[in-house]
Amino acid sequence: MLRFCLYVSTCRLARGSAMEEVYHLVAGARASNRRLSVSGTLIFSGTYFAQYLEGPEENLSLLFQRICRDPRHGQIRVLLDSRRERREFPRRSLQFSGPSMFVDRHIGQFFDEDLQGQQRKLAVGQLLQMMRGTTQAIADGRRLPPRSNCSGSEVDQFLLESPA
Ligand SMILES: Cc1cc2nc3c(=O)[nH]c(=O)nc-3n(C[C@H](O)[C@H](O)[C@H](O)COP(=O)(O)O)c2cc1C
Numbered sequence: 001m002l003r004f005c006l007y008v009s010t011c012r013l014a015r016g017s018a019m020e021e022v023y024h025l026v027a028g029a030r031a032s033n034r035r036l037s038v039s040g041t042l043i044f045s046g047t048y049f050a051q052y053l054e055g056p057e058e059n060l061s062l063l064f065q066r067i068c069r070d071p072r073h074g075q076i077r078v079l080l081d082s083r084r085e086r087r088e089f090p091r092r093s094l095q096f097s098g099p100s101m102f103v104d105r106h107i108g109q110f111f112d113e114d115l116q117g118q119q120r121k122l123a124v125g126q127l128l129q130m131m132r133g134t135t136q137a138i139a140d141g142r143r144l145p146p147r148s149n150c151s152g153s154e155v156d157q158f159l160l161e162s163p164a
Contacts, residue, residue, distance in 0.1 A: 002087065004054035005064060006080040006128065008110045009073040011047055019044075019098065025072070026096045033093035038063055041095040041131045045104035049073050052131055054087050077110050079124045088128075089135060097134040106130070 013021050022044045033039065038055030051067075053060060068076055089095060097103075109115050109123050 001057070001083045001085065002054050003057045003060045003083055004052065004080065004088065005060070005078060005082075006050070006052045006124070007076050007078045008048055008050045008107050008127075009076040010111070011044065011049060011072070012074050013072055018046075021072070022096075022098070026094055030093045033063070036060075036063055039087055039089050039091070039093055041089050041092070041097070041135065043103055043107070043131065043134075044096070044098050045107055046099040046101075047104050048107040050103075050107050050127060050131075052089065052128070054084070054089065057083075075111065079110065079127070089131075091135070091139075095131075095135060095138065103130060 011018060026042065029042075033053075033055075036055060036059040038053055038059055040051060040053035040055075043050040053064065055063075106123070106127060110120075115123060
């Protein structure tokens with residue numbers, strides 16, 4: 001059995017250098033996740049993070065505790081935390097996709113106290129669907145070059161990095 005979790009959080013990095021710092025963070029995280037047999041996907045929308053992680057119970061718990069303590073983000077809201085047999089994102093230790101206004105708005109909803117019940121459930125499903133969409137786009141070779149700044153959240157598209 002594998003544990004998986006999905007959370008959203010707000011970015012605390014300075015706007016001008018956030019994108020570069022996130023690329024750096026992802027490079028380190030990929031190596032570490034591979035060692036822990038954790039896979040998943042991270043979205044950095046410019047304002048928010050959304051991350052799905054899955055792996056062996058103990059490893060995931062240790063990693064998630066570390067992530068929760070990380071000062072580079074805050075207001076962590078766990079949307080899903082459960083167990084499953086098979087991986088949702090088996091091919092990458094950490095897939096990454098960046099700035100999108102659409103995704104930014106979508107993640108922003110989770111910080112609105114009014115989002116509850118069925119509506120919240122639907123929004124969680126849509127977020128997962130976006131994450132699957134970026135996986136498929138990478139698999140199809142629909143990649144765009146990475147950007148070096150994060151002020152481009154007006155760019156209404158996913159920026160996809162090459163596979164790990
Ligand atoms: C949004 C976000 C997502 C992160 N995701 C991962 C991850 O998937 N794997 C990982 O090893 N570290 C991740 N980190 C970094 C960890 O929080 C931590 O800095 C790193 O694991 C090194 O921890 P240590 O300094 O205690 O060894 C993430 C950080 C942030 C802010």
